[in-house]
Amino acid sequence: MTSEALPPLPLSRPVRVDAIKLRGTPFALEAEPQEKAGIATMLDLPSVESLEARYMLSRSGERVKLEGTIKAAFHQTCTVTLDPFPVTLEVPLKLDFAPEEPAEPRRRAAADDSGEIDIEVRLNEDDPPEPIVDGAIDLGAVTLEFLALALDPYPRKPGAVFAEPAPEEPPESPFAKLARLKRDS
Template sequence: MQEPLSRIVRVDKLPRDGETVTIEATPAEREALAGFLKLPSIERLTATLTVRKAARGGARVTGMVRGALTQTCIVSLDPFPATVEEAVDVRFAPPDDDRPRRPGEAPEVVSMIGEDEPDPIIDGKIDLGALAAEFFALGLDPYPRKPEVAFEPPAEPEPEAAATPFAVLRGGKPANDD
């Protein structure tokens, strides 16, 4: 599947001090992403991301993703405006078999404590548009609710006499017509 929002950066072409990329999604990209995320609409999606080279052929992307959108209230099902503002800080690394190593150097052992494992650099490229779309999606409220709407559970029904197999015995023993 093609990404609804794509901006490719080649890691080997990055300047020494990094590069800042500003992304502003086009109306077609916003419409495609809204359809993918099942949103009524995305009015604005921008990202300012700085990409810097890191050790061992890797890269680090930092910045901010902002957006304005319309979500559907889970209580009233009415559309309402919402905003997203998400900080981005992601490490990228080439796959282990592509990473340059000194002769005799063992593969890096990744600790599961602390930072997340780096995302892969694929064919020497990072898709900043896909990264912006990912962080936009992460910033969405999973249970959107209009500010003035409150959930009110349905009233509890009055407890009735429990219908059990023995309820018929409550009426007493029927008369025996012998």
């Protein structure tokens, strides 16, 4: 199997964790025209008119807390009429980041060493923090991820109504045709 590199994201704004102040550091990003075109292609949108995000990053040791809002204006294609129509979104965001740690699965006791790995799933717990990769957080990647999650998967233009087609008459069966011919003769 060959390992192919993923294409670069159309929006990338890496921020070094060292640059984040303990009391909080504001960050703002706005997509440039060529980035908006790439985002539209990546998310299969007819166009992206604007994309901006305002974040407050605060640090506690090696952990980082992100709070902010993503605002976007774009066009989506209606699943009923196939016409593009304008959409605006405002997505609030709260995330925690922590240094990337290699996860080591727990192994069974040595008496039962069959080489199997136990995986423990804990319900009703907070999500684990997002990884800090190479001492940086890519705010562009975070913005794209949460914009993509906020998109309506089945967008419908306001006022568009799906009208079910009228049912067609089923074709006459060959036996019914024979019975009609017998009756007519």
